[in-house]
Amino acid sequence: MNVVVTRILDVAADIRSFEFEPLGGHPLPGFEPGAHIDVHLPTGMVRQYSLCGPRESSNAYVIAVQREAASRGGSLAMHDLKIGDTLRVEGPRNHFPLEATAARSILFAGGIGITPLLAMAEHLAALSASFELHYCVRERSRAAFLERIASPALRERSFLHIDTEPGSTALDVALAIGEPAPGKHLYVCGPGGFMTHVLTTAQRAGWDDAHLHREYFSAPATPALNSVSPLESFTVRLAKSGRVIPVSASQTVVEALAANGVHVETSCEQGVCGTCLTRVLAGEPDHRDLYLTDVERAGNSQFLPCCSRSRTPELLLDL
Numbered sequence: 001m002n003v004v005v006t007r008i009l010d011v012a013a014d015i016r017s018f019e020f021e022p023l024g025g026h027p028l029p030g031f032e033p034g035a036h037i038d039v040h041l042p043t044g045m046v047r048q049y050s051l052c053g054p055r056e057s058s059n060a061y062v063i064a065v066q067r068e069a070a071s072r073g074g075s076l077a078m079h080d081l082k083i084g085d086t087l088r089v090e091g092p093r094n095h096f097p098l099e100a101t102a103a104r105s106i107l108f109a110g111g112i113g114i115t116p117l118l119a120m121a122e123h124l125a126a127l128s129a130s131f132e133l134h135y136c137v138r139e140r141s142r143a144a145f146l147e148r149i150a151s152p153a154l155r156e157r158s159f160l161h162i163d164t165e166p167g168s169t170a171l172d173v174a175l176a177i178g179e180p181a182p183g184k185h186l187y188v189c190g191p192g193g194f195m196t197h198v199l200t201t202a203q204r205a206g207w208d209d210a211h212l213h214r215e216y217f218s219a220p221a222t223p224a225l226n227s228v229s230p231l232e233s234f235t236v237r238l239a240k241s242g243r244v245i246p247v248s249a250s251q252t253v254v255e256a257l258a259a260n261g262v263h264v265e266t267s268c269e270q271g272v273c274g275t276c277l278t279r280v281l282a283g284e285p286d287h288r289d290l291y292l293t294d295v296e297r298a299g300n301s302q303f304l305p306c307c308s309r310s311r312t313p314e315l316l317l318d319l
Ligand code: FES
Pocket: 265, 266, 267, 268, 269, 270, 271, 272, 273, 274, 275, 276, 277, 289, 291, 304, 305, 306, 307
C-alpha cells in the first residue's frame, strides 16, 4: 500500500510518532493489537514498526520510532521523514497476538516497547478484561503516550516505573506476575536485557513458555545459540529444482541463495521479524532466531535462513 505521512509528533525525547494515510483514500486494512507494518524507507531499507494508534481512529496507521544513533539506519531514516512524504507499507501482520482465552494479561513495556503494549492495553480496557500494564523508562522525558496511559480507561491499571525519579516504584517482576495460572498470560516488549529479566523471572517462577509472549525489536548482542555447534559450511538442496547450493562459513543461507539467483524476501536480517521463514523438508536446522517458539524450533520443519544454519551436512528446503 502506498501511504502519505500526514502527521509527525514528538511524543518523548528522541521518540516520534508518525501517522500514515492511504494515497487515494482507499480504506486501510484493520489490525489486531500487537500487529506491525513493514515500512519501506526511501533509503531502500525495510523496517517493522508496531501499530500503536487507537484502532477505532480514522483511516490511518500510527507508529512511533525511537531515534537510535547506533542503529543500522532505519530509525534515522524514519526521523528524516517529513509531512507529505510518500512511502510503501505492507501488512499489517501480527506475530504478537493477545491470547483470546486469557483470564488475566500482564503487560511489560520497556522504553519504546510500549508501542504494541499500549494498543493491547487499550483493547483489553475496551473489553473490560483483566490486565495490568507496567511501563519502565529511564527518565520521565523518555516516556511516550503518557496522556493515553493516564486516560480513565488505563490509569487504574497502569504502573509507570522511572529509574531516575525519586519516589518512583521500581518494577518488581516477581510481585507483578505472581504464581502461574492456566488463564494468566504475560506479554513483554523492550530492550533485550529488560526482556530477558522479565522472561527469566517468569520461567523461574514456573511459568509455562506457552504463556510468555514476547516481541523483540532487534537481536541481542549475544544471540541465544543452540548448545550444539553448528556446521561451519553445509549445503542446501532446493526441493523444487533439485539444485544444491553450498553455504560457506562466512555466508548466511539467504546470501548463498542470492549468490545463486534465488531470492528469499528478508527484512530485519536478524531472525526477529519472520519475513524469511522457509519450510525445511529434511535435515536439522541450527536455529539462531528470536522469532520461532521453542516448540516450533523443536519441530525443525521451518527456519529463518537470514541467520540460522544447519546441524546436518544438508538441509532440504521447500524452495
Ligand atoms: Fe527477519 Fe529473517 S529477515 S527473520
